[in-house]
Amino acid sequence: xxxxxxxxxxxxxxxxxxxxxxxxxxxxxxxxxxxxxxxxxxxxxxxxxxxxxxxxxxxxxxxxxxxxxxxxxxxxxxxxxxxxxxxxxxxxxxxxxxxxxxxxxxxxxxxxxxxxxxxxxxxxxxxxxxxxxxxxxxxxxxxxxxxxxxxxxxxxxxxxxxxxxxxxxxxxxxxxxxxxxxxxxxxxxxxxxxxxxxxxxxxxxxxxxxxxxxxxxxxxxxxxxxxxxxxxxxxxxxxxxxxxxxxxxxxxxxxxxxxxxxxxxxxxxxxxxxxxxxxxxxxxxxxxxxxxxxxxxxxxxxxxxxxxxxxxxxxxxxxxxxxxxxxxxxxxxxxxxxxxxxxxxxxxxxxxxxxxxxxxxxxxxxxxxxxxxxxxxxxxxxxxxxxxxxxxxxxxxxxxxxxxxxxxxxxxxxxxxxxxxxxxxxxxxxxxxxxxxxxxxxxxxxxxxxxxxxxxxxxxxxxxxxxxxxxxxxxxxxxxxxxxxxxxxxxxxxxxxxxxxxxxxxxxxxxxxxxxxxxxxxxxxxxxxxxxxxxxxxxxxxxxxxxxxxxxxxxxxxxxxxxxxxxxxxxxxxxxxxxxxxxxxxxxxxxxxxxxxxxxxxxxxxxxxxxxxxxxxxxxxxxxxxxxxxxxxxxxxxxxxxxxxxxxxxxxxxxxxxxxxxxxxxxxxxx
Amino acid sequence: xxxxxxxxxxxxxxxxxxxxxxxxxxxxxxxxxxxxxxxxxxxxxxxxxxxxxxxxxxxxxxxxxxxxxxxxxxxxxxxxxxxxxxxxxxxxxxxxxxxxxxxxxxxxxxxxxxxxxxxxxxxxxxxxxxxxxxxxxxxxxxxxxxxxxxxxxxxxxxxxxxxxxxxxxxxxxxxxxxxxxxxxxxxxxxxxxxxxxxxxxxxxxxxxxxxxxxxxxxxxxxxxxxxxxxxxxxxxxxxxxxxxxxx
Numbered sequence: 001x002x003x004x005x006x007x008x009x010x011x012x013x014x015x016x017x018x019x020x021x022x023x024x025x026x027x028x029x030x031x032x033x034x035x036x037x038x039x040x041x042x043x044x045x046x047x048x049x050x051x052x053x054x055x056x057x058x059x060x061x062x063x064x065x066x067x068x069x070x071x072x073x074x075x076x077x078x079x080x081x082x083x084x085x086x087x088x089x090x091x092x093x094x095x096x097x098x099x100x101x102x103x104x105x106x107x108x109x110x111x112x113x114x115x116x117x118x119x120x121x122x123x124x125x126x127x128x129x130x131x132x133x134x135x136x137x138x139x140x141x142x143x144x145x146x147x148x149x150x151x152x153x154x155x156x157x158x159x160x161x162x163x164x165x166x167x168x169x170x171x172x173x174x175x176x177x178x179x180x181x182x183x184x185x186x187x188x189x190x191x192x193x194x195x196x197x198x199x200x201x202x203x204x205x206x207x208x209x210x211x212x213x214x215x216x217x218x219x220x221x222x223x224x225x226x227x228x229x230x231x232x233x234x235x236x237x238x239x240x241x242x243x244x245x246x247x248x249x250x251x252x253x254x255x256x257x258x259x260x261x262x263x264x265x266x267x268x269x270x271x272x273x274x275x276x277x278x279x280x281x282x283x284x285x286x287x288x289x290x291x292x293x294x295x296x297x298x299x300x301x302x303x304x305x306x307x308x309x310x311x312x313x314x315x316x317x318x319x320x321x322x323x324x325x326x327x328x329x330x331x332x333x334x335x336x337x338x339x340x341x342x343x344x345x346x347x348x349x350x351x352x353x354x355x356x357x358x359x360x361x362x363x364x365x366x367x368x369x370x371x372x373x374x375x376x377x378x379x380x381x382x383x384x385x386x387x388x389x390x391x392x393x394x395x396x397x398x399x400x401x402x403x404x405x406x407x408x409x410x411x412x413x414x415x416x417x418x419x420x421x422x423x424x425x426x427x428x429x430x431x432x433x434x435x436x437x438x439x440x441x442x443x444x445x446x447x448x449x450x451x452x453x454x455x456x457x458x459x460x461x462x463x464x465x466x467x468x469x470x471x472x473x474x475x476x477x478x479x480x481x482x483x484x485x486x487x488x489x490x491x492x493x494x495x496x497x498x499x500x501x502x503x504x505x506x507x508x509x510x511x512x513x514x515x516x517x518x519x520x521x522x523x524x525x526x527x528x529x530x531x532x533x534x535x536x537x538x539x540x541x542x543x544x545x546x547x548x549x550x551x552x553x554x555x556x557x558x559x560x561x562x563x564x565x566x567x568x569x570x571x572x573x574x575x576x577x578x579x580x581x582x583x584x585x586x587x588x589x590x591x592x593x594x595x596x597x598x599x600x601x602x603x604x605x606x607x608x609x610x611x612x613x614x615x616x617x618x619x620x621x622x623x624x625x626x627x628x629x630x631x632x633x634x635x636x637x638x639x640x641x642x643x644x645x646x647x648x649x650x651x652x653x654x655x656x657x658x659x660x661x662x663x664x665x666x667x668x669x670x671x
Numbered sequence: 672x673x674x675x676x677x678x679x680x681x682x683x684x685x686x687x688x689x690x691x692x693x694x695x696x697x698x699x700x701x702x703x704x705x706x707x708x709x710x711x712x713x714x715x716x717x718x719x720x721x722x723x724x725x726x727x728x729x730x731x732x733x734x735x736x737x738x739x740x741x742x743x744x745x746x747x748x749x750x751x752x753x754x755x756x757x758x759x760x761x762x763x764x765x766x767x768x769x770x771x772x773x774x775x776x777x778x779x780x781x782x783x784x785x786x787x788x789x790x791x792x793x794x795x796x797x798x799x800x801x802x803x804x805x806x807x808x809x810x811x812x813x814x815x816x817x818x819x820x821x822x823x824x825x826x827x828x829x830x831x832x833x834x835x836x837x838x839x840x841x842x843x844x845x846x847x848x849x850x851x852x853x854x855x856x857x858x859x860x861x862x863x864x865x866x867x868x869x870x871x872x873x874x875x876x877x878x879x880x881x882x883x884x885x886x887x888x889x890x891x892x893x894x895x896x897x898x899x900x901x902x903x904x905x906x907x908x909x910x911x912x913x914x915x916x917x918x
Contacts, residue, residue, distance in 0.1 A: 052805045067726065068792050070833060071734040087813060123807030130809035132801045132862045134826035141816030159826055165733055166829060173800035180796040188789065211781055240728040274701045279709055280730045409732065412749070412756050413703075478805050527716045529709075573721050578683065579782040581724055582716070 004257070004641055004656040007439040008112040013662045017116045020440075021483055025490035032057030034496070035489050036220040038205055040192045040247050042069030042175070044168055044470055045453025046226030048477030051174035054183035056482060058489075061218055062175070063187045063207055065242055065584070070172045073228060073240040074473060077164025078285035078406065080146060080156035081470040083121040088145050092153040094118045099663060101468060104150040104337050105433070105461020106611035106631060107665050108263070110639070110658060112440060113458045120479040121471050125157055127478060133170040135159050147290055148466035150337035150670070156467045161285050161406040167470055171477070190216075191584065192247045193512045195223055195254050195449065198504045202251075202449035206505075206512045210584060213577035215513055217505045219498035221489055222448045224481065225251055229432035229454040231264070233592045233599065234544075235536025237429035238270060238283040244588035245595050248436050248455050256444035257641035257654060259457035260434035261595065262603035265464055265612050266545050267430035268294075268341035271413055271423075272361040281428040282413060284364070285406055286466040289334045291369035291399065292423070294341070295321045296353040296362050306355050313355070313363055313422050324348055332670040339463045339612045340670060342427035343629075346545050349426070356424055365422035370395035427545060431469060433460040433612065434602075437641040437656075441484035442476060445641075448488060452476035457639065462611025516576045519586045524569035528585040531566045535559065535589070535596055543600050548616040552604040556597055556649070563593040597648035602640055605653065608632035625667060633665050672698050672764035676711065678723055679771045680783055688780070690769075700760040704747060705730060705737065707759055725784040732756040732897065735832030738839070739784055740771040745836035745895045753834060753897045773839035777846070777882040788835050790881035791849065797877035798870035799853045801862050821859045828855040830898045837892035837900075843884030848892040850878050851908035852900050858911050868915035875912055 009020040027035065035058050039050045042064040050062040050069075064072060086092040097118040102109055125143070129135065135157050136144040145154040159166040178184040189210040196204040196219075204219035230245035231237040252258045269284045297303050298320050305311035324344055326333045336344075345362050348354070355361050374395025378385040385391060396419050400407065407418050414424070436444050436451035438458055443450050453473040460468065499505075542555035566589070574580040609618040609629035618630045639656040673696045681688030695711050702710075705727050712722035728736040732753040739754045741747035747757045762768065770784065778786040803809060817825075831852035838846050854871050857863025863870070886905055893902045 048805065055804055066728060066734070066736060067788060068833065070792075071728055071736050073729060073734070075735075076729045076731055076733045085812070120807070125812045126809045127803075127805060127807045129812040129815075130801065130803045130862060132825075132857055132860050134822055134829050134856065134860065135812075136826075137817055137819050137822040139819050141818050141822075142813050159829075162733070162830055165832075166826070169829065173795070174805055176792075176795045177800045177802060179792075186792075188792075238731075240734060241730055242728050275699055277699065277702050277706050277710060279703070279706050282731050408751065409756070412732075412752050412758065415758070415760060479807055527713055529713065571716060573716055573719070579724055579785065582722060 004437065004654055005439065006110060006656055007441060008110070009440065013111065013115050016112055017119055024483060024487040027486050027490050027493060029057050031493040033059070035059065035492060036061060036498070037222050037224060037485070038218060038220040039063070039224045039226060040205065041072065041226035041228060041453070041455070043072035043074035043226060043228060043453060044164070044171055044473030045455070045477045046224070047072065047168065047171035047175055048474050049224055049226060049452060049481050050184050051171060051178055052478050052482045053485070054178035060178070060184045061187065061220060062184050063190045063192055065189065065191045065210060067188055069175055069186065069188070070169060072168060073243050074168045074470070075165045076240065077470055078161040078283065079148065079287035080158035080163045080467040081124065081167060082148070082155050082465070082467045083125045083157060083471065084118055084155060085122050085125060087143060088154045090153045092155050096153065097121060097155065100151045101459070101465060102461065102663050103668055104463055104465040106463050106668055107461065107633070107637070107660065108260070108610055108658065109459055109461030111660060111662060116480065117459050117472060117475050120475045123479060124471060124474045128167060128170050131170040131173060133159070133166050135166070146287055147335060149286055149289060149335045149341065150332070150465045158287065161287070161403055164470060167474065171474070193250065193587065194508045195251045196504050196508045197254050197446060198498070198502055201447045203498045204500060204505060206508045208512070211579050213575070213580065215509055217500035217509060219500045221492045221495060221498065222450065222485055224450040224452060224485070225436065225455050226452045226477070227455050229435065230592070230595055231429045231432050233535065233596050234429040234539045235532045236273070236278060236281050236540070238267060238281050241280060244591070246588050246591045248451070249591040249595055251436065251444065251446065251449060253644050255446045255644070256449060256451070257437040257643050258435070258598065259437035259639050259641045260462070260602065261599040261642070262543070262606060262613050263433035263462045263611060264429060265338055265431040265433060266342045266427045268338055268345055268427050269364060269425045270428035270430070271410065272356055272426040273358065282409065283428070283430060284410060284423060284425060286338065288364060288403060288406065291402070292334065292364040292366050293323055293368060294325050294334055294362055294364055295323045296348050296355060298322045300352065303353050303355065307357060322353070329670045336670045337463055337465060342545055343614060345427055360426045361424040362426065363422035364425045366399055366418065367422070370399055373398035431464055433457065433462060433464050437639065441487065442481055443484070443488065450481060450485060452481055462613055515587065516583065519570065519572040519583055520576050522570055522572060524571040526569050527571055528582055528589050531562060531570060532585070532589045532592070534562055535593060538562070539596055539599070543603055546614045546616050547603050549604065552600050555600040556604070559593060559597045559600065560649070563597070566590065566593055594648050598642055598651055601648060601651065602642065606636060606640065608636045610636070624671060625669065631667070637665070672700065672759070672762065674698060674762065675767040677767060677769045678784070680723070681780055683782060684779055698759055700758070702759045703730070703755060704741070704757040704759065705755050723784060724782040727755055730755040733832060735834040738773045738786065738834060740773055740839055742769050745773065745839040746897050751897060751899060753832070773835050775838045775844035775883070777844065778835060778838065788833070790883070791833050791835065791846070793881060794846070794850055794874055794877045795853065798866070798873040801857065802866060815861050817860060825856045825859040828852045828859070828900065828904050831900050832898055834897065836895050836897060838883065840891040840895040841884065842889065842891070843887060845886045845892070846878050846883040847886040847905050847908070848896065848900055848902070850874050851904035854908045854911055855904040858907060867911065871908060871911040871915050
């Protein structure tokens with residue numbers, strides 16, 4: 001087993017990034033003009049990286065599968081972005097953001113990366129405001145903050161429930177400025193189908209023009225993968241329908257190690273499933289847990305009456321409600337981290353207290369927040385705070401101002417009015433902490449090949465805190481990669497343009513074309529979705545919120561069989577040389593069918609519980625923490641980085657031992 | 672419920688298109704409109720026919736990828752939603768539903784219900800940004816206080832998702848609501864003042880070059896906009912344009 005070199009700079013944690021930046025090699029502006037960089041994906045990470053690299057002077061070739069870079073799924077992020085600004089004066093600092101993130105990640109992330117993330121977080125807010133991102137402000141004209149799960153300060157900046165949209169449009173506008181200057185060549189409706197490695201270095205990609213079906217070769221001196229996470233391996237998730245792991249999986253097959261695939265975030269507050277036809281799940285922002293209280297009935301009779309439609313949740317008296325998060329975790333209450341909140345919901349529902357027909361839903365209730373805000377507003381306006389009707393109206397207005405778009409979205413989907421009755425929610429797959437292994441420079445195990453944003457594994461350990469994904473995407477793209485990639489490219493100033501006529505490009509293109517031909521000529525009996533849904537079922541049932549040895553072994557076997565069946569029986573209508581959505585999906589599902597197996601293999605080998613990875617065999621058996629997840633730092637304080645060797649079952653494990661010099665490893669307690 | 676669908680089918684940009692009838696049955700009222708189309712497409716694939724091509728991605732009303740002109744309305748009969756958030760409870764058993772692409776000269780058809788909206792991107796390239804480098808070495812975010820009301824209005828304008836419903840709804844295929852949303856966002860913020868004149872002139876110029884029609888103040892765009900972008904933005908853009916033109 002080889003050891004992985006994470007290339008963490010020496011020196012005290014606080015100085016690492018600054019002194020490292022002072023010493024790394026730079027490329028002079030005249031030489032940057034002769035260097036090309038490919039960026040795949042245009043979300044917060046890819047969009048901000050493309051804009052910044054182009055602004056520095058590199059020639060950027062950017063790719064996205066959507067019809068415009070603005071549609072990347074970062075756009076759907078709702079609640080906010082963390083930054084250690086301490087504008088609220090509530091004790092926040094770079095160290096505290098770093099500490100919260102490492103603890104929230106259940107001590108499975110890399111200290112140096114997380115500290116750097118916390119360090120640059122404040123710049124992100126400055127940058128976005130300068131770009132004209134309209135964050136929420138208070139009446140004095142200054143920026144407002146809210147709280148998110150797993151922390152005790154208010155450090156989250158937001159733009160109503162559309163923070164991701166506003167940040168992405170900021171990055172998109174920065175891209176547009178460079179597209180107009182000709183420094184970014186934008187390739188919309190293009191999908192990367194392979195990376196080309198020449199003499200051991202990433203030198204280009206093979207992409208399919210999704211409109212014409214043409215297979216294209218694109219060369220560059222470095223390739224950056226910013227294609228997001230692999231949550232759609234579950235078929236149902238909060239990801240966009242097109243979100244996929246193909247770029248990440250293809251580079252894995254060309255030598256990039258894949259780290260911690262089993263670390264998946266199941267988000268506690270999503271709209272429950274309604275039927276088999278369901279195509280995706282919708283998130284209700286974590287910010288709602290600032291004001292919403294989560295509960296199920298205490299008595300089984302009430303549960304039954306609710307399911308039969310004989311009782312409404314508003315008719316259940318306070319003393320007959322079980323606010324189980326407040327009961328189990330008094331210090332953090334409804335704002336425990338996502339993995340903890342999700343498991344607690346599952347625990348109640350498994351015990352039979354679920355409040356909808358499927359038994360998989362709990363309440364998220366705003367009644368007390370409406371009361372609290374309404375009374376305050378009545379006092380501020382000098383109105384009668386004992387007038388219940390008025391108080392309710394005033395309170396609803398405040399809640400509307402804070403979460404209006406989320407409430408509207410909920411009502412449109414469920415046909416229930418959440419201002420009058422509690423929302424029903426249940427956990428759903430949302431984010432993947434695992435991803436392509438990268439070193440401190442965000443470079444993969446293939447020289448010249450980088451992975452940023454959700455596509456890499458580095459910052460969130462085994463569980464990501466709310467409002468940290470936006471922070472990481474923008475930190476990687478705006479402030480980290482532009483420095484580290486320069487150090488690598490400084491060796492390429494004499495290389496000249498990379499030719500696409502080499503045997504390596506030839507071979508990669510041929511293999512892509514062969515796969516497409518195979519799909520088109522297969523003429524099997526089942527659609528792509530048929531297989532994707534089956535894979536999703538295996539993943540959710542056996543690699544979901546809780547996992548055990550037997551289930552994981554079964555999952556490995558079942559996914560393997562499903563994959564074989566897929567290649568024999570998949571039906572892809574249409575031709576290769578046209579706009580063909582089924583063909584696009586086929587390629588993505590083929591990759592998910594391999595990734596899913598590696599996921600289960602990783603989950604099987606990690607016999608501890610940590611963050612989003614909960615092994616039923618590893619729980620605290622007594623004391624105050626009884627029933628909580630039990631980590632095993634002795635044996636598992638490492639990053640599991642898998643090397644591709646053909647079949648997923650042949651993947652070879654490499655370990656990066658995690659060192660904690662500035663934080664003491666502790667049982668994570670939110671009690 | 673059982674439905675008859677009349678759907679625009681067109682093989683490619685240069686092919687002749689036509690309306691084709693399809694039947695779907697056992698549709699649940701809780702399905703979204705696109706999930707209903709998924710059911711149709713599964714049926715077509717099973718029968719060895721080509722599925723209907725339509726754009727969609729996030730399916731939660733924010734990416735702006737989905738379109739569709741349903742029974743003569745952009746994003747269908749419900750208000751304040753995109754097609755992906757439209758639910759079948761808005762329809763009745765036995766209904767006939769007409770499904771067409773967004774129609775506008777500046778939005779050429781790619782295939783079936785999919786159109787090319789890259790003209791929108793090109794308008795943004797013409798000035799939809801503040802020219803600030805992404806170095807992070809800008810002033811502190813709280814150095815410029817912005818009145819809450821201005822910030823809120825800028826935010827409201829900035830929530831445009833660029834779907835093109837305004838263009839599809841307009842009898843002139845005008846993109847004024849879309850362009851004015853971006854112009855307004857920056858016109859309301861101090862960060863946008865420096866380049867305000869060039870921005871509005873260049874963006875409006877590009878809008879005209881792309882072949883979008885003019886605004887005749889009908890207001891259909893505002894009614895059909897899934898994000899409730901206000902017509903006030905068009906008025907604001909007109910003022911900005913006038914200010915920039917006379918100097």
